[in-house]
Amino acid sequence: MGCVNSKDSPPRSRNRKRNGERLKRNKDHAPTHNNKERNKIERDSSKVKGVARNEDKSLEVGNVSEENKNIARYEFVDGWPKWLVDNIPQNVLASLVPKTADSYEKLGKVGRGTYSNVYKGRDKESGKIVALKKVRFDTSDPESIKFMAREIMILQTLDHPNVMKLEGLATSRMQYSLYLVFDYMHSDLTTIISRPGDKLTQPQIKCYMQQLLLGLQHCHERGVMHRDIKPSNLLVDKKGVLKIADFGLANSFAIKPEGPFTNRVVTLWYRAPELLLGSTDYGYEIDLWSAGCLLAEMFLGRPIMAGRTEVEQLHMIFKLCGSPSADYWMKMKLMTSFRPPQQYKANYEEIFKEFPSSACALLTTLLDLESYSRGTAASALESEFFTSSPLACDLSALPVIYKDEEEGSQIKRRKRHKSLKNKVQVFQANACNVNVSQPRQNQTTEQSRKDSESSKEVLSILH
Numbered sequence: 001m002g003c004v005n006s007k008d009s010p011p012r013s014r015n016r017k018r019n020g021e022r023l024k025r026n027k028d029h030a031p032t033h034n035n036k037e038r039n040k041i042e043r044d045s046s047k048v049k050g051v052a053r054n055e056d057k058s059l060e061v062g063n064v065s066e067e068n069k070n071i072a073r074y075e076f077v078d079g080w081p082k083w084l085v086d087n088i089p090q091n092v093l094a095s096l097v098p099k100t101a102d103s104y105e106k107l108g109k110v111g112r113g114t115y116s117n118v119y120k121g122r123d124k125e126s127g128k129i130v131a132l133k134k135v136r137f138d139t140s141d142p143e144s145i146k147f148m149a150r151e152i153m154i155l156q157t158l159d160h161p162n163v164m165k166l167e168g169l170a171t172s173r174m175q176y177s178l179y180l181v182f183d184y185m186h187s188d189l190t191t192i193i194s195r196p197g198d199k200l201t202q203p204q205i206k207c208y209m210q211q212l213l214l215g216l217q218h219c220h221e222r223g224v225m226h227r228d229i230k231p232s233n234l235l236v237d238k239k240g241v242l243k244i245a246d247f248g249l250a251n252s253f254a255i256k257p258e259g260p261f262t263n264r265v266v267t268l269w270y271r272a273p274e275l276l277l278g279s280t281d282y283g284y285e286i287d288l289w290s291a292g293c294l295l296a297e298m299f300l301g302r303p304i305m306a307g308r309t310e311v312e313q314l315h316m317i318f319k320l321c322g323s324p325s326a327d328y329w330m331k332m333k334l335m336t337s338f339r340p341p342q343q344y345k346a347n348y349e350e351i352f353k354e355f356p357s358s359a360c361a362l363l364t365t366l367l368d369l370e371s372y373s374r375g376t377a378a379s380a381l382e383s384e385f386f387t388s389s390p391l392a393c394d395l396s397a398l399p400v401i402y403k404d405e406e407e408g409s410q411i412k413r414r415k416r417h418k419s420l421k422n423k424v425q426v427f428q429a430n431a432c433n434v435n436v437s438q439p440r441q442n443q444t445t446e447q448s449r450k451d452s453e454s455s456k457e458v459l460s461i462l463h
Contacts, residue, residue, distance in 0.1 A: 081171055084178070087149040092156045093169075101172040101179055104132060115147075115248050120184060130167065133180040135248075148178065154252050155180075157222050162215030164235065164245040185235035185243065187401040193231055193298055195399070202356060204399070205298045206392035208234075210381065211242040212291060217377035219244070220284045223253035227265040229290035231297065240398035266290060268310065269303045273317050273324075273369055276310050277334050285371035288380065292366025299355050315340065321369045322346035328369060358385040 077085040079098030104121040110131070111118035119132040135151070137144040155166040168181040189208065193200065200208075212234060219226055226233075228249045235245045249265050260280035266272065272289035274282055296304040305320070307313030318324075323344045348367075352360040362385040368374050386392065 083145060084149075084169075084171070087145045088152055092153050095156070096166075096169055099168055099170045099181075101132075101170045101177065103170060104130065104179070104181075106132065129184045131182040131184045132170070133182065135178050135180060137178070150252070150255060151247050151250065152180070153255065154224055154247050154250050157252065157254070158219060158224065160215055160218040161241065162211045162243055163218060164243045164247075182245075183237070185245070186238045187236045189231035189234040189236065189242070189294070189298075192236060192399055192401060193301060198399070199301050200298050200399075201393075202359075203390045203393035203397065205295070206386060206390075207240075207395070207398060208242055208298065209291075209295055210386060210392050212244070212294070213377045213381050215242070215244040216284075216287055216291065217381065219250075220287070220377055225251050225253075225284055226287050227251060228267060229287050229294065230267045230270045231294060234294075236398075236401065238401070240395035268313055269293065269306050271313065272371065273314065273321075274332060274371055276314050276317075277332065277338065279332060279334060281333075282371065284376070285374045288366050288374040288377065289371075291377075291380070292363055292374075295359065295366065296352070296355075296363055299359065304351075311338070314338070317369075318344045320347055320351055321367060324369055356385075356388075358383070358388045361385065 075082050078093075080093060085093070103124055105124055107120040107122060107129075109117060110120045115136050117134045117136075119134065121130050121132040122128070123130055135148050137148040152166065152169070155164075159165065164182050164185075166180060167183060170179040170181060171177065172179075192208075212229075216226070216229075224247075226244060226247065226249075228246060229244070233244065233246045235243050237243070251261060259282075261282065263275045263278055263280055263282075266275060266286060270290040270293045272282070272286040275286060293304055305313060305316040307316050318340050321344075323340050323342075348360065348364045352363055355363070362380060362383045365383070366374055366380065
């Protein structure tokens with residue numbers, strides 16, 4: 001960027017002189033018009049300017065012209081934004097009712113992920129409490145829209161008591177934000193497992209694990225890999241029903257039948273060894289590995305392998321499962337040059353010695369280095385772990401994590417807080433509206449004092 005006072009810049013006085021000569025020359029050569037012609041030109045010019053101003057105004061304040069109506073018709077199809085219709089098959093949207101984000105009242109943020117924020121909300125029409133998942137994406141980026149659309153298409157193919165069901169979609173007024181609407185769930189498995197001084201019993205563990213495997217069986221039978229099974233993605237309602245949630249990283253073989261698939265999936269502590277080693281050719285078995293990690297965590301009350309890095313996580317896995325054989329590396333066809341610096345022997349019995357024998361047998365199967373040896377969700381459900389005594393408990397015997405009266409009292413507190421806040425605003429407004437027509441010494445100082453005291457009293461209640 002040039003400097004104003006550089007030696008290459010001409011003096012300002014010389015510039016003024018040249019500009020004056022140029023203006024004079026333009027004026028001399030300008031076409032001349034008589035008064036009648038000049039008035040006509042000015043009228044035409046003002047008419048054009050008036051149209052331009054009106055169009056600008058219509059865009060700013062929302063007055064829809066014919067041209068804007070055409071744009072609106074182009075941007076929306078059957079109530080949905082066009083960018084949504086262009087990327088999601090019509091049959092997927094057919095069962096959903098178009099709604100706007102204004103149809104819901106946000107009651108607070110309850111979760112945050114890599115690609116989304118989750119809010120607790122209330123349907124203004126029905127009063128139903130829902131979960132609103134705001135998906136982040138860029139409408140100008142086709143890959144970003146495709147990523148968002150994939151989750152919706154996958155959710156619409158699933159319908160099971162142990163899988164979160166998509167209840168609806170809501171678009172924002174700006175058209176560039178999308179909310180996925182779900183039933184509101186009151187807790188997750190992380191909260192239940194980490195309760196201080198209160199470990200889950202074997203029947204309770206079996207009940208939760210059974211629900212998880214039933215949900216996974218349903219997903220896998222419909223060609224869906226979840227690819228992010230972990231306690232915080234397993235939501236639990238007030239009746240104890242577990243539902244698999246957050247399909248943001250899921251993949252459907254119906255959408256993408258062949259690999260390669262990305263290995264940058266699944267949270268580190270629940271990630272299968274083949275993913276850590278860089279495999280891009282894998283299947284449903286990665287979800288079963290995560291389920292095995294979760295089963296051990298429910299018995300221990302903490303994650304079984306909590307590595308800080310991918311290398312540390314691999315060492316923990318090899319200490320449990322033993323070092324891979326030479327055949328393992330050949331079959332996996334891995335590009336990585338990583339090899340454990342020492343040979344480990346399988347150590348299932350030592351690490352799982354406090355667990356029931358039937359649980360050890362299932363864990364040894366689910367946490368096997370060889371992915372094909374992990375079986376299926378259906379075979380896991382038939383294991384001795386679920387058929388031996390004690391059996392899985394009923395939902396009514398699961399930990400109480402929610403009480404109806406708790407939310408009722410929260411709503412009452414929120415309403416009371418809002419009412420008191422309104423009173424403060426009224427008191428403050430009254431204090432400001434002093435009758436200026438009266439002499440200053442006759443103004444209602446006593447009323448102002450009362451308002452001030454009342455305001456302080458309300459504020460003390462609020463705090």
